[in-house]
Amino acid sequence: MTVYKAKDIVKQGTVSITASVVIDSFAGTVLNAKLETLLTLPVLLILIPCLMDMTGNMGCMIGSKIATYLHLGLVRPKIERSPYLEKYAVTMIVVAALSSLYLTFLAMTASYFLGLKGVEPVKILIIVLVTGVSTSVIAIIVGVVAGFVTYRYGWDPDNTTIPIVTAVCDVIGALLLISVALAVGLI
Helix, strand or coil, X not given: CCCCCHHHHHHHHHHHHHHHHHHHHHXXXXXXXXXXXXXXXXXXXXXXXXXXXXXHHHHHHHHHHHHHHHHHCCCCCCCCCCHHHHXXXXXXXXXXXXXXXXXXXXXXXXXXXXXXXXXXXXXXXXXXXXXXXXXXXHHXXXXXXXXXXXXXXCCCHHHHHHHHHHHHHHHHHHXXXXXXXXXXXXX
């Protein structure tokens, strides 16, 4: 069993959190670039923090699971078929799809009760479903790669994977949200 020193944990955490701050600034830049448009669609403003939180939480779960699998020796840090990873990936995608449906329902309900400008529920569902599921798939890929790379270099994936995956999910989620909203003609 590997024993990690406090100095190593602080070093690894500092590097990964600094990288996540830099990466996350791009998510803010993407959203800021479309701020005027987003302000005209309050339902999207309701969805942004929810989607970012959902995909960030998925990223945390993926990062933790990868680290656990690596530490227990259930997977090796190389790209190969793994029943553990396959089963977990399918579960995460199903959870992302169901969570997206739930978020759509909540956003549309909140919009209705707040008297916000109505938007077609089908368009919102498409935006949330595509953004949520696609970001979760990307989170799985980034989580596996980040976990494997850091583990191979002797770093603890528990200290590094979660900040990186959640930051990447924020950027990808913001880009996908704007892109899909444009594609369905909402903005």
